[in-house]
């Protein structure tokens with residue numbers, strides 16, 4: 001089975017993005033192995049730091065994964081700093097990092113009606129800058145997530161069905 005690394009853009013325990021990631025993991029666990037990166041352990045990016053164990057573990061996780069699933073909210077019309085920080089750590093050497101050619105799937109989740117569509121575009125632009133292989137699919141946006149997540153569980157059947165349709169070909173592409 002392919003191994004998929006989930007990189008979340010929110011550290012909140014009650015995060016809607018994390019709830020979305022858990023829903024995907026539950027629906028596809030018979031077709032892929034999922035590991036979630038602990039991006040909250042990473043220090044702020046500093047090129048002088050070359051021996052941080054959390055950074056080394058994260059870079060190793062990205063390198064070892066067959067594919068990466070980003071599930072993130074939008075912060076102030078872009079991607080959260082914690083997510084950008086994680087990406088920056090694993091982005092060197094430029095154009096030859098562990099992200100080069102890495103199959104990647106992007107989902108944005110938002111409390112608002114736009115579903116984080118601006119963050120989605122920004123994240124894909126950043127991934128292009130690392131020569132990652134962003135999966136071609138209809139954009140997966142979870143809008144008004146507060147109404148769709150109950151007690152930490154994403155329950156919206158329409159959203160779950162759409163995710164199934166769009167995410168399954170990504171897993172197929174990793175085999």
Ligand SMILES: Cc1cc2nc3c(=O)[nH]c(=O)nc-3n(C[C@H](O)[C@H](O)[C@H](O)COP(=O)(O)O)c2cc1C
Pocket residue numbers: 010011012014015016017018072073074075076077078109110111112113114115116145
């Ligand atoms: C600092 C901050 C900035 C935000 N900016 C946006 C935004 O630009 N667009 C948007 O749709 N929602 C924005 N939100 C609302 C988030 O979509 C909402 O809080 C969401 O639930 C956060 O994701 P999480 O539940 O995974 O932590 C913002 C929230 C925070 C805390």
